């Protein structure tokens with residue numbers, strides 16, 4: 001059910017077309033139906049009963065990265081992404097989720113035995129990978145470049161409370177699935193930096209997948225138990241902030257939870273209270289004078305803006321400022337740093353022919369800088385960039401990894 005506000009908003013589109021050229025998908029396709037304006041007009045016609053919810057309409061609606069570039073560029077203030085997300089819900093209610101997505105989301109919501117599948121996924125992935133064809137790909141990413149599942153989830157390896165003497169702060173750390181299951185080093189780097197700053201860290205063991213991929217696929221009902229659980233966890237009174245290092249989880253907790261709950265007719269007060277407490281790790285770290293603690297780290301770094309951090313949360317300067325503080329690390333801005341990497345969650349699997357050109361542009365911009373590090377705070381962007389790098393010698397990292405190295409923190413690998 002599309003809310004009354006969004007239904008009314010659709011009439012504010014003045015068809016100016018300002019949203020067309022910044023849209024990465026339109027730039028590749030040059031077809032009106034793939035543009036934000038084209039989608040808005042199709043949605044309007046569906047809402048007015050002039051068009052049916054068809055499979056063709058569904059295909060067009062999902063030919064979108066949900067990068068929010070159209071929303072931030074629209075002079076009429078249309079929330080184009082929210083309109084498209086709401087229409088996705090209608091479409092999925094009619095046609096249902098595709099089988100692969102349904103299976104994945106059942107894992108993420110705990111409807112299936114995630115530890116069982118993780119164990120066998122890890123065994124099979126790690127043992128069968130060397131036997132797979134070298135050129136095998138999922139979307140644009142070679143199979144060999146997919147990350148290995150950690151031997152044990154991070155949440156099982158760390159205590160629930162990491163105490164410090166005379167704490168200067170106390171935060172709840174929401175790790176997200178990627179850090180928990182795939183890249184524990186990022187989680188440990190985050191905790192080590194916070195502890196070095198004298199901040200006590202609470203890492204609830206029962207935090208759940210943020211649910212954003214499920215919601216964005218058009219299945220908010222399926223994501224609801226995860227959302228309610230995380231909202232309850234994040235509202236505890238004994239922490240000053242809820243810090244998140246995953247751009248997508250941050251977008252969920254900061255921006256989408258209140259919106260989703262309102263759209264579903266649920267009380268969103270607690271989600272709004274949580275939203276006010278959520279900070280990206282870069283925002284939280286900027287409250288401290290980290291610079292004087294950092295040691296030289298030779299090299300050149302460039303930074304890619306994740307859509308879920310830049311446009312969903314408005315975080316642009318803080319990650320750059322943190323990286324610039326590292327002595328002897330040369331920060332160089334890439335061209336088009338704010339343009340989507342082309343990943344878009346499952347988009348790159350479903351539309352590799354569109355994704356590969358968008359990503360090739362990003363890779364070209366990275367290579368032009370001559371950087372040996374590309375830093376970004378989104379696991380999806382890191383996978384998309386790493387998976388498509390043409391040359392060796394560029395390491396794709398989260399900014400906290402470089403800060404932690406500059407602090408000389410003793411991180412052991414997952």
Ligand code: SF4
Pocket residue numbers: 012013014015016017018019020036037040073074075076077078080
């Ligand atoms: S920029 Fe906004 S008003 Fe202009 S065509 Fe796009 S959606 Fe419509």
Ligand code: SF4
Pocket residue numbers: 022023024025026034035036039063064065066067068069070071080081
């Ligand atoms: S969200 Fe991004 S990809 Fe989708 S229509 Fe808007 S600008 Fe284009």
